[in-house]
Amino acid sequence: MYPEERHEWIREQIKTNKRVEVLELANDLAVTPETIRKDLDLLETTGILKRVHGGAIVVERLRFEPNLDSRDLTARVQKEAIAKRALEEIPDGGSIIIDAGTTTARLASIMPQDRELMIVTNSISIGMILSPLPNLTILLIGGRLRSKTAATVDSWALSALSEIRVSTALIGTNGISIERGFTTADPTEAAVKRAMVAAAKRVIVLADHTKYGDEKFARFASISEVDLLITDNGIDEVDRAAMELAGLNVVVAPS
Template identity: 50%
Template sequence: MFAEERQQRIAERARTAGRVDVAALAAHFEVTTETIRRDLTALERQGVVKKVHGGAIPLERIGFEPTVAARDAVQTAAKERIAAAALAEVPAEGAILLDAGTTTARIAQAIPADRDLTVVTNDVLIASLLAAKPRLTVLIVGGKVRRRTMAAVDDWALRALAETYVDVAFMGANGISVERGLTTPDTGEAAVKRAMINAARKTVVVADHTKAGNDCLARFGTLDQVDVLVTDTGLDDDLAADFESADLKVVRA
């Protein structure tokens, strides 16, 4: 097994269990404890976990978030497939909303340049990507920009979204579960995400399988507010069945 694949699995175990143990990981992967410690160091540098005595804790569970650069380097192939599949939900014309995030940024990149769309976003980086496509009308939601995610938040953003109504909102999430719904570590972003869902006729959540079953600090939506979940083939069959039993359409790209 390549180190990158092992580290990805370690990150998934950390998010699922809330903590990973060096000795247990070494036994599971049949490698030395030194190898596991190097893996955890690499994941900590990526902003995925925080090393603690004897193991590591996922940053989401202790109120931290990885930076945009760190998140953009994780699950890249899955995010590309998710974005391609999500394009089926983009109308030929009308208005859509793109939440801040690295998966939604890939949707922005993939939107055909000949679409007559109005795109609303609170993501500074996404707005700059869309501005290069001349047939799109790009509206950026104002507010205080969080440097960690490059998302505009707070009252300015909420006021703009209260006067907005779009055909489809494409939402990211740090966690999605049957028990807690849609969650994110930051309360300011949660408020904006909640307003985005309320501003849309249809809601599509785009999230790779590592977010499934994960719960973060702030809830911003329930599963009955979501029409479609677009994820990847790494999603566990049992979790997929749980989501579908909650009347959520699941697309595994």
């Protein structure tokens, strides 16, 4: 079992049972206790668990916002699959929005060189990833730069988004639920995402399956405001059916 698969299994256990034990995990996964301790130390940086003597306990994720580097460690393989699938939804021309985030950054990193697009983003890192592509016009949204996520927020960003209209917005999220829709931890980032939704004719959310069932502090879109969710094959079929019953079109990226 690869480390990413092991980490995903541990995440599912902590989410379901609220607590995990080092020796029990080591036995279940056929690895040494020291390997599990290192896994738990790494997963603690992502904010989903807290290390305690002999194991770990779940963290109340509603109140926690991991930084960009920590988020990038989570579900890497799944995010890459989602990004590849999202390429099929990008038009050959016109204008789009790419939201700040780790999955959207992966999308930017595999953008084809032949696309002639105007791309609006509130992420400096995504702008830098895309800048070498000669056929793209990159528009960076101004505003206050949040150090935790490297995203621009506040009134300057909202003002710019209120003046534009694009064909497609590709947006990340920290939480998805039927009741609350799409949520994120910070209200200022939620406001920018909400403005992106309003500026786009078509809204696509890119999110790995670990985001489902999680509710963060601030909502930026209801289920009905999103046209398509692209997720990975780790999504539970019951959860997928519930989202589709609520009216959300869900596409699972090939692994």
